Amino acid sequence: MDADAVDVLRRRARALRRAIPGRYDDLRALARGFQLDEVTPDALARAMIECSRASSDAAREIDALARALPSEAHRARLRRALGGGVETTGTTGCSSETRRAREVKAETLAPGLVCLRKFMTVERQRWLADESFRLGESVDVQQGFFERSSDGAAKLNQGSRGRMILTPEAFPGDALREMCAEAVRAAQKVDDAMPDMNPTTCLVNFYKDGAEFKWHKDSEDPKLVKSRAGPPIVSFSVGMSADFGYKYSFEDPTHEVVRLNSGDVLLFGGPSRMIVHSVLNVHPGSMPGHLRGKMLNGRLNVTVRDIGEGVIDTSQFPAYRVSYDGVPAEGNV
């Protein structure tokens, strides 16, 4: 490396130290460890994303750090974990999307089953990603996406998927409740069969590309299993696109598929509350530019639920176990 290049690196390192004074040493140690293959790309990416939230200067310097790693193989692994670089623009100011009217399209797929296309603005998608990863990215919080494997490395708590079970209050302010209420209102405009709901619970899933979710019903409340009037599950998707399969009985050999893209909201309630559903695949390469470097490369799904009088057994986390009147419900996944 020539003297000028070394000088540039030194200046950038100083700028990074100024931008994240409290975290610089940690981040540098992780970046070193990553280059020695002692730290996973996800662990470094998580720390970079967290530090880049500090300011646009921090985001710019961290992006430069990612590009400056000497080995192309390491740069490529880190890019994959980040879904691209760390975004340096758009952390402040108004995106073009908030200036122009958004085109939200409501698709009624069946009575009680509605997909609201591009319902979430870019800002809301980033907010949901930020808050979900703030809650879920540390390995050492019990209710996060990650757990430690026997060798001490972080891994998603459900294999290629990580899950958190939260209440809507875990998200700051009333934003999630408001988004939910707005989504229900929008769905009710196009579908008379869509009931009201009162958010009590959120299940947050993070999928790496290629991850799946097996066929299941969200059947926590035994009273609803036979009813055709249950409050909707309101499901927010952010990040990579996925194919969501659904059908009305486990025995049906055929199924329908709806592609869920970043910003879409799917509601299933009333006659469709008990659909049998599955995440069939998460499409590699479909990470939208506005989320690159804002969350780990993958797909985030937040289902907001109304589980009525159900009580969640938090000691079973990350398994989702709900009881009604002291009796554990069947078929929770």
Ligand SMILES: O=C(O)CCC(=O)C(=O)O
């Ligand atoms: O990720 C999705 O779109 C669906 C998640 C789901 O089915 C669940 O959390 O029960």
Ligand SMILES: [Fe+2]
């Ligand atoms: Fe589900």
